[in-house]
Amino acid sequence: MTVTAYTLAVVLNLFCVFLGYRFLFRPASAAAGYGVPADPSGDAGAYLTVKGLRDGTFGLAGLALLAFAGARAEAWFLLCAALVPLGDTLVVLRHGGTKAVAFGIHFATAVVVLIGAGLLFAV
Numbered sequence: 001m002t003v004t005a006y007t008l009a010v011v012l013n014l015f016c017v018f019l020g021y022r023f024l025f026r027p028a029s030a031a032a033g034y035g036v037p038a039d040p041s042g043d044a045g046a047y048l049t050v051k052g053l054r055d056g057t058f059g060l061a062g063l064a065l066l067a068f069a070g071a072r073a074e075a076w077f078l079l080c081a082a083l084v085p086l087g088d089t090l091v092v093l094r095h096g097g098t099k100a101v102a103f104g105i106h107f108a109t110a111v112v113v114l115i116g117a118g119l120l121f122a123v
Contacts, residue, residue, distance in 0.1 A: 005119035006066070009074050012116055013062035020056020023048050034088070035097035035105065058084065075120035078113050085110040 022030040027040035027048040034051075038044035058081055066074040089106040093099070 001119060002123050005071065005116070005123050008112075008116040009062065009066050009071075009078065009120060012078070012113060013059045013066070016055050016059030016062065018059075020052045020054070020059060023052030023055060025052075027052070035092035035101035036095045054084075071120045071123045075117045078117035078120065082110045082113040082117065085113060 031038040031048055040048050062077055065077050085106045089102045092102040
């Protein structure tokens, strides 16, 4: 179970880094994939950059916690960080995105993050 817990934590954190990169360097396609398309050349550009920085920072912070503070600290971090995809679910629903994206991507991500937290707490 330890290998699974650590592997899932690393994958989740690297995925956040990837999402951050995508929002910073491919903002239009990243926004479309998020479920609420936005024009990065317009007013949404700043918000897409903020999202990229947020996601990338979450990923790097999670990796640092796992490497330097251990499984329990990472578990608490993931437990708190699960609020982000839960909030993203609501954002997509409130701004015209599809239920499939809201629940199939964002809510499902929150569930996987919570599973990762649970596995790390069990280590």
